[in-house]
Amino acid sequence: xxxxxxxxxxxxxxxxxxxxxxxxxxxxxxxxxxxxxxxxxxxxxxxxxxxxxxxxxxxxxxxxxxxxxxxxxxxxxxxxxxxxxxxxxxxxxxxxxxxxxxxxxxxxxxxxxxxxxxxxxxxxxxxxxxxxxxxxxxxxxxxxxxxxxxxxxxxxxxxxxxxxxxxxxxxxxxxxxxxxxxxxxxxxxxxxxxxxxxxxxxxxxxxxxxxxxxxxxxxxxxxxxxxxxxxxxxxxxxxxxxxxxxxxxxxxxxxxxxxxxxxxxxxxxxxxxxx
Numbered sequence: 001x002x003x004x005x006x007x008x009x010x011x012x013x014x015x016x017x018x019x020x021x022x023x024x025x026x027x028x029x030x031x032x033x034x035x036x037x038x039x040x041x042x043x044x045x046x047x048x049x050x051x052x053x054x055x056x057x058x059x060x061x062x063x064x065x066x067x068x069x070x071x072x073x074x075x076x077x078x079x080x081x082x083x084x085x086x087x088x089x090x091x092x093x094x095x096x097x098x099x100x101x102x103x104x105x106x107x108x109x110x111x112x113x114x115x116x117x118x119x120x121x122x123x124x125x126x127x128x129x130x131x132x133x134x135x136x137x138x139x140x141x142x143x144x145x146x147x148x149x150x151x152x153x154x155x156x157x158x159x160x161x162x163x164x165x166x167x168x169x170x171x172x173x174x175x176x177x178x179x180x181x182x183x184x185x186x187x188x189x190x191x192x193x194x195x196x197x198x199x200x201x202x203x204x205x206x207x208x209x210x211x212x213x214x215x216x217x218x219x220x221x222x223x224x225x226x227x228x229x230x231x232x233x234x235x236x237x238x239x240x241x242x243x244x245x246x247x248x249x250x251x252x253x254x255x256x257x258x259x260x261x262x263x264x265x266x267x268x269x270x271x272x273x274x275x
Contacts, residue, residue: 066098135272
């Protein structure tokens, strides 16, 4: 199928963060199979000691492997459209779906075991992973993210040659116009240090994280409606979405999988924002 490479430990010469790269992409035209890399920055334990991860690190591990699956399960003719060669506001969708499975009771029972004895997590501790997350803080988290996404779009709607003399005033006006000028929940990133959109690849696309989460919450609901995690459902997800890459319109692929357009309800319910 392909080759998966894991570079999980931090070292002095290594850039921080976590990401997925494709050294070789799948292509029926070229007869190539994918070579995919996952990079993390875990603290390397002393020789002979186990690598013990916190929940946030497990989330990152599952997230990046979702990108890896997108690359490994690609089945397209042209290399341009392989794997993660999709529009920016679709690329986080498979990775965010994969994050959800780390809290599935059947999956937790497999990986969340004592490193020395192999014993599963005590029921009360497992419940903290598998039960629906509490809604505490979700209103704040959603607002501070959306405020940053609004700023991104505001800057990228400026006409060529249009100048902004007062950055603070520009920000305030953009947030007020969008209804997210909330003093207790300022934007996650202010304009002067918004690396994603001025020095990264998310120009006018920072919204894509929550749009991908709309898709992921709706897709996970589909799994629940069709019997949960099983080989049959995985094959449908692979054939309709992961394998298509950028060879078809992403929304057409999603409709083929879901039978309809995505709905925002599952995301609002997940975040406790339904009422």
